[in-house]
Amino acid sequence: MFAYNQVRVFAPATIANVGCGFDVxxxxxxxxxxxxxxxxxxxxxIRITEITGDDGLLPTDPQKNTAGIGILQLWEELGLEGGxxxxxxxxxxxxxxxGSSAASAVGGVAVLNALLASPLSNDKLLxxxxxxxxxxxxTPHADNAAACLYGGFVxxxxxxxxxxxxxxxxxxxxxxxxxPHIEILTEDTRRILRKNIPxxxxxxxxxxxxxxxxxxxxxxxxxxxxxLPDVVIEPIxxxxxxxxxxxxxxxxxxxxxxxxxxxxxxxxxALCKGAEKAExxxxxxxxxxxxxxxxxxxxxxxxxxxxxxxxERS
Amino acid sequence: MFAYNQVRVFAPATIANVGCGFDVxxxxxxxxxxxxxxxxxxxxxIRITEITGDDGLLPTDPQKNTAGIGILQLWEELGLEGGxxxxxxxxxxxxxxxGSSAASAVGGVAVLNALLASPLSNDKLLxxxxxxxxxxxxTPHADNAAACLYGGFVxxxxxxxxxxxxxxxxxxxxxxxxxPHIEILTEDTRRILRKNIPxxxxxxxxxxxxxxxxxxxxxxxxxxxxxLPDVVIEPIxxxxxxxxxxxxxxxxxxxxxxxxxxxxxxxxxALCKGAEKAExxxxxxxxxxxxxxxxxxxxxxxxxxxxxxxxERS
Numbered sequence: 001m002f003a004y005n006q007v008r009v010f011a012p013a014t015i016a017n018v019g020c021g022f023d024v025x026x027x028x029x030x031x032x033x034x035x036x037x038x039x040x041x042x043x044x045x046i047r048i049t050e051i052t053g054d055d056g057l058l059p060t061d062p063q064k065n066t067a068g069i070g071i072l073q074l075w076e077e078l079g080l081e082g083g084x085x086x087x088x089x090x091x092x093x094x095x096x097x098x099g100s101s102a103a104s105a106v107g108g109v110a111v112l113n114a115l116l117a118s119p120l121s122n123d124k125l126l127x128x129x130x131x132x133x134x135x136x137x138x139t140p141h142a143d144n145a146a147a148c149l150y151g152g153f154v155x156x157x158x159x160x161x162x163x164x165x166x167x168x169x170x171x172x173x174x175x176x177x178x179x180p181h182i183e184i185l186t187e188d189t190r191r192i193l194r195k196n197i198p199x200x201x202x203x204x205x206x207x208x209x210x211x212x213x214x215x216x217x218x219x220x221x222x223x224x225x226x227x228l229p230d231v232v233i234e235p236i237x238x239x240x241x242x243x244x245x246x247x248x249x250x251x252x253x254x255x256x257x258x259x260x261x262x263x264x265x266x267x268x269x270a271l272c273k274g275a276e277k278a279e280x281x282x283x284x285x286x287x288x289x290x291x292x293x294x295x296x297x298x299x300x301x302x303x304x305x306x307x308x309x310x311x312e313r314s
Numbered sequence: 315m316f317a318y319n320q321v322r323v324f325a326p327a328t329i330a331n332v333g334c335g336f337d338v339x340x341x342x343x344x345x346x347x348x349x350x351x352x353x354x355x356x357x358x359x360i361r362i363t364e365i366t367g368d369d370g371l372l373p374t375d376p377q378k379n380t381a382g383i384g385i386l387q388l389w390e391e392l393g394l395e396g397g398x399x400x401x402x403x404x405x406x407x408x409x410x411x412x413g414s415s416a417a418s419a420v421g422g423v424a425v426l427n428a429l430l431a432s433p434l435s436n437d438k439l440l441x442x443x444x445x446x447x448x449x450x451x452x453t454p455h456a457d458n459a460a461a462c463l464y465g466g467f468v469x470x471x472x473x474x475x476x477x478x479x480x481x482x483x484x485x486x487x488x489x490x491x492x493x494p495h496i497e498i499l500t501e502d503t504r505r506i507l508r509k510n511i512p513x514x515x516x517x518x519x520x521x522x523x524x525x526x527x528x529x530x531x532x533x534x535x536x537x538x539x540x541x542l543p544d545v546v547i548e549p550i551x552x553x554x555x556x557x558x559x560x561x562x563x564x565x566x567x568x569x570x571x572x573x574x575x576x577x578x579x580x581x582x583x584a585l586c587k588g589a590e591k592a593e594x595x596x597x598x599x600x601x602x603x604x605x606x607x608x609x610x611x612x613x614x615x616x617x618x619x620x621x622x623x624x625x626e627r628s
Contacts, residue, residue: 020520021520021524022517022520023517023521024517024520024521024524025524155521155524155525155528156521157521157522157524157525157537157540157541158518158521158540163525163540165524165525165528165537167528193513194513195512195513196510196511196512196513197510197511197513197516198509198510199507199508199509199510199511199546202511202516202519202520202546203336203337203338204472205516205520206334206335206336206338206516206519206520206523207337207338207469207470207471207472207523208471209520209521209523209524210335210338210339210469210471210479210523210524210526210527211469211471211477211479212524213524213527213528213531214469214479214481214527214531217527217528217531217532218531223471223479226471226472226477227471232513232516
């Protein structure tokens, strides 16, 4: 059943929500991301033998680890025999709003699938990755995991049952992603949201979601730009991120199509037409944060169309 | 400036909301619709000389008439000279949720444009048609008027400023439209809506709007079907229409992709793949109403891709 003895997989960071698409849209980046290595072993069972880049924060018990859970469940489901040693190399910031737990969860199921010469489709793999997400986040939000697994832009029409709609996006769509070195708790970012929202705002939001999907599928950059604004969540969450309004203002002034919070933050993304615009928008965003004497990382990436990638196998 | 002396135009009925797309989506039908005739006159000014099919309900003062307003304003804007005699032949039910006022308003500006050999684009005409809608409905809702004018499926991303996004739909998409002979007041249908809605429902709704737009653009009938449901408005408004739940149930049982209220009702539409399915779904819907001893009209129509049509000119 196994086609390889060892596989190293890259699983990309993701932007969730993507402006108006709160809880339903996501897109994958070329960088940063996680690397997961799986090596077959004669010792039965799944072991996490090494985790790097996590400052010692992640559990090595596979039953409690975002990457481990999915691998364990998939392993059982397929009735596999023997054992696996897993290394997790976190090469992206955690708690950043860039889908760190989704990258590990997806990387886990992807590396196991790759060991078997990839018999399982994305639709089959996603539920196992979401189980990992559930351990990390409490509720399974599929927007990060689906974008990470399918690559490209995705619409998660439903999380239960999972209904992921790939949305083709124009080839030169590029993201600038600014990760401020501050910590905000996902718990807080959920708690400050209102349980009820005005119908009038909801209508504006779903008009924008429809416009964004149409803009992406028609490669209409103006429509993408007009449709990106999030009128429901961003006005509330934006206050948790120092300098957010100025950063957004400067990104748009630099020619970005739109700018909003990635996932529940604190990372901020700008979508741009072409890498050059993404570079200049990203620079403008980072300089705004520099003036507040806050450190940050900046990533520039086109929309990753591949999802997880096998880096090495033997 | 005038290319013709007399023009007769057909302007189609429309389905607004279209399931999940409350206040933002609409589609045009091949029938029913209004016919508007405009004849040049040496007597200066705009006159409405005849209205048929309205049971005497519509005002003949062009300043107060849905069709008249747009014609008057466009006439002034273009600095036209001489006069026009206008006939309005309502060949569709009023107060039915099928965009009767929008058909008149669009028919008005379309007939004037046709007299001039159509120099004005839809984008230019729409604001004048919306002025007519405003007189009829109080607030200018662009979903009926935009669908009527552009034809096809439209997403009204914004009403102010107007931002209409044509959404190409698969060629064999067909509607069955049932118009029960009951009266519900638009005022009531607005008043019973809640000002605030749960965020969780709003998220489901905008996931569906995104899915519906993607389904139409990708000609993915299953996705269209999964995405049509309106989880916000229909559960509230449905109770105003006798037998709605049974009618919807029977439409879906007959193979309709989805079924919901057209505009603010009382008309009910079912979208289907192909005319045959639309016929059988429509029949099932009408029979349900027959059993309640309520009379109704039934229309079967593909999505009208043309908008207003010139029937005669001289």
